[in-house]
Amino acid sequence: MENANKPRRSIFNLFDIVVIAIIVVLALALCLSRSSGGSASGGTASGSRTVRYTVEFTGIQNGAAALMQPGDELVDKIKKYDIGTVVSVEIDNTRKLTQDYTNGGMVDSALETQQTATAVIEAECTETDADILVSGGYAIKVGTSVSAKGPGYQYSGTIIGIERDAA
Numbered sequence: 001m002e003n004a005n006k007p008r009r010s011i012f013n014l015f016d017i018v019v020i021a022i023i024v025v026l027a028l029a030l031c032l033s034r035s036s037g038g039s040a041s042g043g044t045a046s047g048s049r050t051v052r053y054t055v056e057f058t059g060i061q062n063g064a065a066a067l068m069q070p071g072d073e074l075v076d077k078i079k080k081y082d083i084g085t086v087v088s089v090e091i092d093n094t095r096k097l098t099q100d101y102t103n104g105g106m107v108d109s110a111l112e113t114q115q116t117a118t119a120v121i122e123a124e125c126t127e128t129d130a131d132i133l134v135s136g137g138y139a140i141k142v143g144t145s146v147s148a149k150g151p152g153y154q155y156s157g158t159i160i161g162i163e164r165d166a167a
Contacts, residue, residue, distance in 0.1 A: 050165045051125040055146050057117040057157035065091045065115040067153040077149035082135035084123030
């Protein structure tokens with residue numbers, strides 16, 4: 001009966017000490033890996049430079065492509081990142097491969113109801129080992145989809161080329 005009334009002392013056993021030590025080491029490693037590396041992508045960042053990249057916005061309704069003008073500031077329509085300033089725009093009919101039922105095979109044809117706007121966009125960027133980041137975090141790579149919003153319009157397209165300054 002005397003043992004039942006005594007408070008029981010809690011002592012860590014060897015297994016508890018090993019588990020606590022592993023948790024502390026993992027937490028320290030996580031903190032150190034986040035504080036070093038220079039950027040979100042894990043590479044080292046170089047200074048700010050200017051980049052021009054070309055985006056092909058396809059499937060725009062006829063006449064709406066003319067809304068995009070040089071000097072327009074574009075932002076990502078989803079995350080609201082600033083993605084640059086339009087330098088130039090070329091507008092053409094959207095082209096599509098269609099079935100040629102007369103001769104067989106595929107033929108390249110223009111869609112009369114849709115337009116394609118090919119825009120050159122200029123922005124300040126920071127380069128890392130893995131990415132080119134424009135305006136605080138918008139990563140650009142050839143083949144990446146872009147959802148851009150400008151004054152009075154929003155288009156979706158693909159990056160088809162990147163040109164960096166030789167600085």
